Amino acid sequence: MTGRIRSIGRMVGVAAIAASALLLAACNAIPQSGPVNVGLSDLTKGDQLVSYSPPGPAKGASQKDVVIGFVNAASSSQDDYRVAREFLTPxxxxxxxxxxxxxxxEGARPYRSEEDNVAVLxxxxxxxxxxxxxxxxxxxxATSDVRFELAKVDGQWRIASAPxxxxxxxxxxxTVWAPRDISFLSPDDRLITETRWFLNGPGMATQVVNALLAGPSEELRGAIRTAFPEGTGLVSNSVTxxxxxxxxxxxxxAAxxxxxxxxxILRQLAASxxxxQGVNRFDLSINGSLIESSAVGWSDGGTPTADxxxxxxxxxxxxxxxxxxxxxxLPKLGSRIVEMxxxxxxxxxxxxxAVVRSGGTLTWTDGAQEIEIPTSGSQPxxxxxxxxxxxWSSAKGVGGSIIAVKPGEDPITLAVPWAAGLRPVGIRVSPDGVRLAMLLADGDGSTVRVSGIVRDAHGRPSAITAQGPEQMWTTGAPLDLDWSDAQHFAVLTRVGEAGKVTIxxxxQxxxxxxxxxxxxxLSGGGSKAFLRVLNADGRLFAGQGIGWQPQFEDVQVLAKVG
Incomplete structure (x- = not known):
């Protein structure tokens, strides 16, 4: 699949709408010359530990040299990408x-000339x-064609147009960008984190605060929120x-x-x-008037799952x-579950x-009573x-809706708008109750899509958010899915005769x-340390180093938690 890129911003939109755009991994475009320097030793002045020093354009450089040099020079953001701008026309x-x-x-970056003074990577x-x-x-x-237009300036090739x-x-x-956890709020005011990627350097605090002001990502809007009033910004557009x-x-x-x-707001700031690095307190002001001074660091306990x-x-x-x-x-439940x-x-x-799946039925039990749980198909x-x-009940191959029911109450059927026509192999709710993950076949491989769950302040679900973007692709046919904590999920796929685990x-x-x-x-176990895998012979495996070691034998059922 090949697409043409005219701007990074446009690419983001296309990727969100049609799963044909782009994804993060690795390659060999590290600048081919210029030293790698140790960054700031005083982290109170910035987060960047390593900085690149790519060279500017050489005299008489070819069009290809200029294009490749420009791409390599983006490794350095110093002085507002001063070196990269040297490859551009004034x-x-x-x-x-x-x-x-x-x-x-990730991978090779073939170069070609298309027409007069136009180059493509x-x-x-x-x-x-x-x-x-x-x-x-x-x-x-997915392969994308990146187009560059070139022109001569004082007899030297320079880039006149690029994405x-x-x-x-x-x-x-x-190396030069880093993930950070940004804390938003659930309807019952628990801190919920989203991962964002920011340029390492002195501006990290500004980027974090701007992310809080902007609010959650599109697929979680309505499921979580920010406490900052709409329209709030930074007076000077930066945090010092x-x-x-x-x-x-x-x-x-903000007033x-x-x-x-x-x-x-203070909780969100303290947690985020x-x-x-280098920040241990913050002063919060509104139009120059100090409102509060507080230490960073906050935890409301979250949802305990690692046990x-x-x-x-x-x-x-x-x-x-x-x-x-x-x-x-298991006290109260164990013997009854066996009988079922x-x-x-x-x-x-x-x-x-617990909920027991037996044949084509789901049955909830607390050890004293049993209630049948409705489902949307014959293969729950x-x-x-x-x-x-x-x-939360669903059925294999039925993606357009899901049923949420509190035992003893009327069921709530919720549309999953982005999943109409899809055939899920696994659907799981995250431990914090905010995200819905769906495991699907994708050609010869598998993908996981994640959306948000909209609730009221008492936790009653009312909707699934309108977007459920792909958050992971992996090889192999889909077998099983579970959350290992509130942010991470584990996927089991069949590759040959083996089951491959991907986190x-x-x-991310x-x-x-x-x-x-x-x-x-597989079962997530509430943390990667307790992730377990069961094979067809009843052998249970636990992770050890980079592999898996047998932990127990003669297991008929491996349960999920939550």
């Missing part, structure tokens, strides 16, 4: 805007990052850092926030700024937690209830039990995590 140098985003590619894109730091992965194999934004290979991107204190001066719109909203007892299995007639090589029966002859089991995080998938007590997260790179022969199921 007129275009003042027009080129590197802040509109990043196109990240064919780049295998792996992601785009927009002006707010939101990363959008690209479908594997806005910068073009980087993965290795360089991961002096002696470890970030000086944040907001425009007058409309009441006391409760201001406390939420804790990842900015060794989360490895729950059915083995030799006992259902319970696998601890120290022994299955300890499960094909699959989902247990609530607090272990007070393993459901989720969210932190509010809602059971992904919204707006995915990473392969080894394979297990004959694997059929």
């Amino acid at each position: 007129e275009y140098s003042s027009q080129w805007d590197p802040s509109t985003g990043v196109f990240v590619y 064919s780049l295998p894109g792996i992601a785009t990052v927009d002006e707010l730091g939101v990363l959008t992965p690209a479908r594997p194999g 806005a934004g910068v073009i980087l290979d993965r290795n360089v991107f991961r 850092v002096l002696d470890g204190t970030a000086k944040i001066d907001l425009t007058g719109q 409309s926030a009441d006391h409760g909203a201001r406390q939420l 700024l804790q990842s900015v 060794p007892r989360n490895t729950l299995v059915l083995s030799h007639g006992t259902f319970g937690s696998l601890l120290a090589g022994k299955v300890e029966a 002859r499960p094909d699959g089991v989902t247990v609530a995080v607090d272990r007070s209830s 998938l393993d459901p989720s039990i969210d932190r509010f007590g809602y059971v 992904g997260a919204p707006r 790179f995915s990473a392969e995590s080894g394979s297990v022969a004959g694997a059929t199921r």
